[in-house]
Amino acid sequence: MVDRIEIFEEIEPVDDSSGFLVRLFSNKMARFGGIVILVVFLCAIFAPIIAPYEYDAMNLPEMLKAPSAENIFGTDEFGRDIFSRIVYGSRISLKVGFLAVGISMLIGTTLGALAGFYGGIIDLIISGITDIAWSFPVTLLAIAFVAALGPSLTNLIIALAIVSWSGFARLVRGQFLSLREKEFVEAARSLGMSDSRIILKHILPNAFAPIIVLTSLEVPKAIIIEASLSFLGLGAQPPAPSWGSIMSSGRAYIMEAPWVSFFPGIMIALIVLGFNLFGDALRDTLDPRLKD
Amino acid sequence: MLKYIIKKIILMIPVLIGLTIIIFLILHLAPGDPVDLIVGPNATPEVYENIRRDLGLDKPLLTQYMVFVGKLLKGDLGDSILQRRPVMDMIIQRFPITLEVGVWALILSFVIAIPTGILAAVNRNSTLDYAAMTFALVGVSMPTFFLGLLLLYFFAFRLGWFPVSGYGTWRHLILPVIAIGVTDAAVTARMVRSSMLEVIGQDYVRTARAKGLDENKVINKHALKNALIPIITLLGMRMGWIMGGSVILEIVFNRPGIGRLMVDAIFSRDYPVVQGSMLLLTASILLGNLIADILYAVADPRIKY
Numbered sequence: 252m253v254d255r256i257e258i259f260e261e262i263e264p265v266d267d268s269s270g271f272l273v274r275l276f277s278n279k280m281a282r283f284g285g286i287v288i289l290v291v292f293l294c295a296i297f298a299p300i301i302a303p304y305e306y307d308a309m310n311l312p313e314m315l316k317a318p319s320a321e322n323i324f325g326t327d328e329f330g331r332d333i334f335s336r337i338v339y340g341s342r343i344s345l346k347v348g349f350l351a352v353g354i355s356m357l358i359g360t361t362l363g364a365l366a367g368f369y370g371g372i373i374d375l376i377i378s379g380i381t382d383i384a385w386s387f388p389v390t391l392l393a394i395a396f397v398a399a400l401g402p403s404l405t406n407l408i409i410a411l412a413i414v415s416w417s418g419f420a421r422l423v424r425g426q427f428l429s430l431r432e433k434e435f436v437e438a439a440r441s442l443g444m445s446d447s448r449i450i451l452k453h454i455l456p457n458a459f460a461p462i463i464v465l466t467s468l469e470v471p472k473a474i475i476i477e478a479s480l481s482f483l484g485l486g487a488q489p490p491a492p493s494w495g496s497i498m499s500s501g502r503a504y505i506m507e508a509p510w511v512s513f514f515p516g517i518m519i520a521l522i523v524l525g526f527n528l529f530g531d532a533l534r535d536t537l538d539p540r541l542k543d
Numbered sequence: 544m545l546k547y548i549i550k551k552i553i554l555m556i557p558v559l560i561g562l563t564i565i566i567f568l569i570l571h572l573a574p575g576d577p578v579d580l581i582v583g584p585n586a587t588p589e590v591y592e593n594i595r596r597d598l599g600l601d602k603p604l605l606t607q608y609m610v611f612v613g614k615l616l617k618g619d620l621g622d623s624i625l626q627r628r629p630v631m632d633m634i635i636q637r638f639p640i641t642l643e644v645g646v647w648a649l650i651l652s653f654v655i656a657i658p659t660g661i662l663a664a665v666n667r668n669s670t671l672d673y674a675a676m677t678f679a680l681v682g683v684s685m686p687t688f689f690l691g692l693l694l695l696y697f698f699a700f701r702l703g704w705f706p707v708s709g710y711g712t713w714r715h716l717i718l719p720v721i722a723i724g725v726t727d728a729a730v731t732a733r734m735v736r737s738s739m740l741e742v743i744g745q746d747y748v749r750t751a752r753a754k755g756l757d758e759n760k761v762i763n764k765h766a767l768k769n770a771l772i773p774i775i776t777l778l779g780m781r782m783g784w785i786m787g788g789s790v791i792l793e794i795v796f797n798r799p800g801i802g803r804l805m806v807d808a809i810f811s812r813d814y815p816v817v818q819g820s821m822l823l824l825t826a827s828i829l830l831g832n833l834i835a836d837i838l839y840a841v842a843d844p845r846i847k848y
Contacts, residue, residue: 384561386829387561388784388828389787390783391783391824394790394809395565395817396572398817399569400572484806498688498689498692505696509696512692512696516689516692520685520689521684523683523685523686
């Protein structure tokens with residue numbers, strides 16, 4: 252006779268969090284994306300140690316030098332070291348990407364939660380505004396706000412946050428609409444909990460997975476728009492080493508010094524690719540239903 | 544269907560109102576006194592007052608907005624501060640230069656993306672699928688203006704096959720159209736693939752297979768037609784992205800289109816020109832979305848509202 256207890260003892264408790272990471276990083280794409288993101292983060296944190304020169308150290312006799320042992324990515328039109336500028340520039344890309352998306356996530360999640368939880372007239376108003384915001388082209392709208400507020404990095408972050416919250420609002424509203432009907436919400440209500448407690452402690456945590464996935468896919472978009480607007484001169488102002496503005500100044504010298512534009516361009520493409528790969532894998536692991 | 548179309552058109556009204564408010568506010572959000580920005584610090588008080596009255600800034604904000612919209616409906620976008628000529632004339636002159644890149648890029652994008660997406664979906668998890676999706680991922684991550692710069696360097700400067708800047712002939716069009724079309728095709732191909740995969744999983748496709756139709760017929764007759772319907776909406780959705788990309792590429796390729804006009808006007812603080820070009824660009828995108836929505840209703844008989 253088989254001892255049943257023995258069978259049960261064979262089953263080990265599953266640590267879900269480590270299982271999640273194992274599943275995520277068993278994906279080759281996620282590993283590559285994660286490494287790229289990590290490298291750029293390290294560049295941003297340790298920029299003064301990694302960069303051989305100051306990002307704004309001019310050296311006019313050495314201007315527009317091709318890549319060499321002293322300047323591995325060459326120099327720009329003021330003789331500044333491109334590699335050092337790119338290393339410092341990672342701070343701008345990450346700052347804009349995370350701040351802008353962070354703010355738009357907060358705005359969107361708050362509005363979406365209110366609309367989805369309360370429904371009725373509140374939902375009608377918020378959804379109306381969200382649908383209007385959703386139908387505007389993001390890049391052009393960001394240009395419009397920067398045109399109004401004046402070109403600067405801070406204004407660019409504000410503009411990006413203003414134009415990109417509607418995706419979060421739509422997502423969170425949908426989540427709340429279905430979650431508020433669940434038994435655990437009813438249970439919390441019958442215990443006499445306040446609305447804010449139910450929203451923050453009970454419903455919101457259940458909507459975290461899709462919010463995180465959307466965030467990870469919005470950050471690369473924000474980084475591309477920052478680079479594009481800085482390329483137009485509407486973002487970071489000189490001598491700030493935004494990758495987009497380095498490319499913009501390189502545009503004038505592209506014939507004799509293509510490296511000025513090419514290296515920052517490759518960096519933008521790489522970091523965006525890294526975030527996209529990581530975000531896609533995160534979506535597949537956390538919430539396969541979101542797969543497009 | 545007529546009801547659906549009318550509903551879509553009515554839904555555009557609040558969007559257009561929102562758009563005019565944002566564009567109206569461009570001038571008013573600007574830090575400092577807009578009149579000072581326009582006339583400069585050395586202007587005499589008379590000049591200052593004239594400009595102020597010209598812009599209607601002596602009236603309450605709501606009145607100003609009403610006047611702005613009223614003029615707009617008559618096709619009057621005000622005069623350029625620098626060039627002293629109607630903004631409408633300026634943007635009408637520049638718009639075709641932007642539009643031709645946008646339209647050709649959209650066509651190129653769909654010519655690449657639709658077959659790629661369908662082949663990837665039909666041969667799911669094959670080498671072809673992986674190759675197509677790798678191309679798509681790289682394309683999605685590539686900033687349009689960087690691809691533009693690469694094309695400019697290699698094909699215009701190095702090889703001399705295409706002109707470095709300017710507009711007018713098809714040779715001026717090729718590089719910007721490729722830059723936008725290829726990066727956009729990457730996004731579109733991913734969406735076509737998932738739309739096709741969804742249709743292949745439907746019951747009617749299984750039925751077609753079960754009754755013994757050969758695979759080609761199942762794909763061409765049953766799956767493809769249904770998968771193409773959501774792609775029409777995609778056509779509208781991509782408009783905004785394509786027009787945005789076209790604005791930036793006008794700086795790369797030195798094309799005197801409406802994007803160039805707008806960016807120059809932002810730096811010279813010629814606000815009426817900024818407002819006019821922004822309005823035309825966004826309105827054309829919204830119109831594109833509306834047309835796609837209507838085509839969608841025409842193509843899909845299931846839509847009845």
